Amino acid sequence: MARIVMKFGGTSVADLDRIRTVAGRVKREVEAGHEVAVVVSAMAGVTNGLVRWCQELSPLHDAREYDTVVATGEQVTSGLLAIALQAVGVEARSWQGWQVPVRTDGAHGKARVEAIEGEELVRRMGVGQVPVMAGFQGIGPLGRVTTLGRGGSDLSAVALAAAVKADRCDIYTDVDGIYTTDPRIVPRARKLERISYEEMLELASVGAKVLQTRSVELAMKQRVRVQVLSSFEDKPGSLVVDEDEFVEQPLVSGIAYSRDDAKVTLRRVPDRPGIAASVFDALAGANVNVDMIVQNVGADGSTDMTFTVGKADLARAEDVLGRVRDELGYEALLADPEVAKISVVGIGMRSHTGVANTMFRALAEKGINIQVISTSEIKVSVLVSADYTELAVRALHTAYGLDGPAG
Amino acid sequence: MARIVMKFGGTSVADLDRIRTVAGRVKREVEAGHEVAVVVSAMAGVTNGLVRWCQELSPLHDAREYDTVVATGEQVTSGLLAIALQAVGVEARSWQGWQVPVRTDGAHGKARVEAIEGEELVRRMGVGQVPVMAGFQGIGPLGRVTTLGRGGSDLSAVALAAAVKADRCDIYTDVDGIYTTDPRIVPRARKLERISYEEMLELASVGAKVLQTRSVELAMKQRVRVQVLSSFEDKPGSLVVDEDEFVEQPLVSGIAYSRDDAKVTLRRVPDRPGIAASVFDALAGANVNVDMIVQNVGADGSTDMTFTVGKADLARAEDVLGRVRDELGYEALLADPEVAKISVVGIGMRSHTGVANTMFRALAEKGINIQVISTSEIKVSVLVSADYTELAVRALHTAYGLDGPAG
Numbered sequence: 001m002a003r004i005v006m007k008f009g010g011t012s013v014a015d016l017d018r019i020r021t022v023a024g025r026v027k028r029e030v031e032a033g034h035e036v037a038v039v040v041s042a043m044a045g046v047t048n049g050l051v052r053w054c055q056e057l058s059p060l061h062d063a064r065e066y067d068t069v070v071a072t073g074e075q076v077t078s079g080l081l082a083i084a085l086q087a088v089g090v091e092a093r094s095w096q097g098w099q100v101p102v103r104t105d106g107a108h109g110k111a112r113v114e115a116i117e118g119e120e121l122v123r124r125m126g127v128g129q130v131p132v133m134a135g136f137q138g139i140g141p142l143g144r145v146t147t148l149g150r151g152g153s154d155l156s157a158v159a160l161a162a163a164v165k166a167d168r169c170d171i172y173t174d175v176d177g178i179y180t181t182d183p184r185i186v187p188r189a190r191k192l193e194r195i196s197y198e199e200m201l202e203l204a205s206v207g208a209k210v211l212q213t214r215s216v217e218l219a220m221k222q223r224v225r226v227q228v229l230s231s232f233e234d235k236p237g238s239l240v241v242d243e244d245e246f247v248e249q250p251l252v253s254g255i256a257y258s259r260d261d262a263k264v265t266l267r268r269v270p271d272r273p274g275i276a277a278s279v280f281d282a283l284a285g286a287n288v289n290v291d292m293i294v295q296n297v298g299a300d301g302s303t304d305m306t307f308t309v310g311k312a313d314l315a316r317a318e319d320v321l322g323r324v325r326d327e328l329g330y331e332a333l334l335a336d337p338e339v340a341k342i343s344v345v346g347i348g349m350r351s352h353t354g355v356a357n358t359m360f361r362a363l364a365e366k367g368i369n370i371q372v373i374s375t376s377e378i379k380v381s382v383l384v385s386a387d388y389t390e391l392a393v394r395a396l397h398t399a400y401g402l403d404g405p406a407g
Numbered sequence: 408m409a410r411i412v413m414k415f416g417g418t419s420v421a422d423l424d425r426i427r428t429v430a431g432r433v434k435r436e437v438e439a440g441h442e443v444a445v446v447v448s449a450m451a452g453v454t455n456g457l458v459r460w461c462q463e464l465s466p467l468h469d470a471r472e473y474d475t476v477v478a479t480g481e482q483v484t485s486g487l488l489a490i491a492l493q494a495v496g497v498e499a500r501s502w503q504g505w506q507v508p509v510r511t512d513g514a515h516g517k518a519r520v521e522a523i524e525g526e527e528l529v530r531r532m533g534v535g536q537v538p539v540m541a542g543f544q545g546i547g548p549l550g551r552v553t554t555l556g557r558g559g560s561d562l563s564a565v566a567l568a569a570a571v572k573a574d575r576c577d578i579y580t581d582v583d584g585i586y587t588t589d590p591r592i593v594p595r596a597r598k599l600e601r602i603s604y605e606e607m608l609e610l611a612s613v614g615a616k617v618l619q620t621r622s623v624e625l626a627m628k629q630r631v632r633v634q635v636l637s638s639f640e641d642k643p644g645s646l647v648v649d650e651d652e653f654v655e656q657p658l659v660s661g662i663a664y665s666r667d668d669a670k671v672t673l674r675r676v677p678d679r680p681g682i683a684a685s686v687f688d689a690l691a692g693a694n695v696n697v698d699m700i701v702q703n704v705g706a707d708g709s710t711d712m713t714f715t716v717g718k719a720d721l722a723r724a725e726d727v728l729g730r731v732r733d734e735l736g737y738e739a740l741l742a743d744p745e746v747a748k749i750s751v752v753g754i755g756m757r758s759h760t761g762v763a764n765t766m767f768r769a770l771a772e773k774g775i776n777i778q779v780i781s782t783s784e785i786k787v788s789v790l791v792s793a794d795y796t797e798l799a800v801r802a803l804h805t806a807y808g809l810d811g812p813a814g
Contacts, residue, residue, distance in 0.1 A: 016460060016463055016464055019464070020464070050483065053423060053483075053487055054486075054487070054490055056423055057423060057426070057427070057487060057490045057491050057494060058490050058491070058493065058494040061490040061493070061494075062489065062490060062493055062500075064500070065486040065487075065489045065490045065493075065500070065501055066486070066490075067486075068482060068485065068486035068489075068501050068503070069482070069483050069486035069487060069490075071482075072479035072482050072483050075475060075476070075478075075479050075482075076457065076460075076476050076479050078475065079461075079472040079473070079474075079475035079476035080460055080461070080464060080472075080476060082469065082472045082475075083461055083464045083465050083468040083469060083472045083473075083476075084464050084465070086465065086468070086469055086472075087464060087465040087468075093469075093471070093472070094472055094475050096475070096552075098505065099550060099551075143506060144506075145503075
């Protein structure tokens, strides 16, 4: 017997038939003898519609009222699923964020969960009742409804799993697990049986958008074992767990890519102490996040400085750097939005060398020029021309032995 | 300066444009120097959709979950209207039933308001903030969301007006007031400037469905002055007030009709003590409400007993009376669903005689046969063949001098 939190996303509860299917799945776990709590999202499309209404009434609407409006989507699903569960003979009741309560800070629209008081839910699970908690929502310090930001139901589920000390948090979604890379690019991508929190974070933040990043961070912090699996198929998914749970740590778990960045190069910046600080202070002041950074020392007392920013921030970055050009004294600013970041991720890198070399060689063999390199403990990322995105991902997937059997 | 509760029904908040119009109306009252609180219904059609979902998942759904689901309709409107008010420069915030709190009993789906703790709302109105309360909902003794039954937002508004000691409760709806009778039948029907609670109750319960009956009862009990007015036109409506507010009490205020009843006659019932009790006990046991009752004493030790029941209950009434026929010993049961109840209502009847006579004479002049008569302190009702409904209403409207100028 285990204690399980099951979370169902918007497409899994998109209509009454799917809600009935979800009820059937929950019933199966209950009949297998498990203690089950459920977390639900709003039915697909509902949240977008509510958000649009708030926007149309006032682009600068009060975030507290926005939260009041959009939190209703999950409330509806929680009540409907409780009804569907009762209809198949499973004792169930809905719980809103303010009822549990799910206490959050007062940052409306993107609140942080501070505490879930799970005692009553645990007691009810112990006597066979299934709590159906509305995801994405909580109650703020002043008694108002808060929401956790888009994708927040994943966060609700992980936080609930931590609060009730669940053995596992199963996230049902429209993909059936975490893959070694995007199967649309590499048909021979393999589903990972398990992946560490750290790897998941690196993969998620560079493009594999299966689990909301904050929910993975919370799972890692609270040591919640998370399973990602399909609500439409009946097969095991991928487990996101602590690296201690790996008998053998894979060298490389996956290849991620992102085309959300743009490259900025400052040509012939005077090579004097503090110049980098001046550049990045100016960008930070304009709220521009900088990712990869390289600097080449030149021979003539000047240097070329290259970095990446989010594509959406590029115009702002050019503007702010243009305004401080005289102060910085650089010769030219070159911007290139046509780049892709390709990343190789694996906890095994910590104890192995040569991972980066394999990457560089594989890319060189395909004639792909590397523009920028950046590394972290479990990741090597390179910036290449966007035209080469698919070719690079496929080459690396093969080079690291990740290809599954041909389909 | 007055303190006003403004209530807007589903058609008044049916889309974003109408919500903006409502915001404009509220703003005008605020700018006139009044303290204002608002109560809103769900956007037209929303509640029906949510109810249908619950029904489809399970006809015998848990009323607690039903309440959780359907209460979201008002929650959405309250947040949207708060946003729309802020957008036109009016300070506002939404309040859900559990936040105020609106305390109710635990009769889910048709809960009774027990208390509204209005202090915080009064304080905020005092500093110029407009509370926008979600109507139709409250919080039960166990901390769950309750709803007050269909049309319950009227009840929320009147209860809030009582709690904050409002000078008036303005109910904005899709009609512009209370009429002397149904204008679809009598084009010269007049809008009443004011009407007493008692008259309103008699008119509402026999067909003029403008205000929910329970809300009128509550207004009468708490002496809340209610105004019914149109949210689409800009003119005064009808005031529902205590009869003390009338300088001169009208003899007859209105003519109501209802085709919701059926007539049942038991022929040749043995005329012995307790026989009526046996008949109506049997009906009460089957949950059949009986309205008008007449009994004619016969010469041969038997009697004819006639009464009306709701049309929806007729089959049940026939069934239960058929099963106790031997016990009761009546000769035949005659059922006639083709009847209409026509009522003349006016608080002036209390102090005047001859009101009923005017009715009987006017109907006789049109050759309309009266089947059953029943009277109360401020009402005379007759049952006639349904074919004569319109004719009877028009004849009485003229006979009591209610006709307005020709249109």
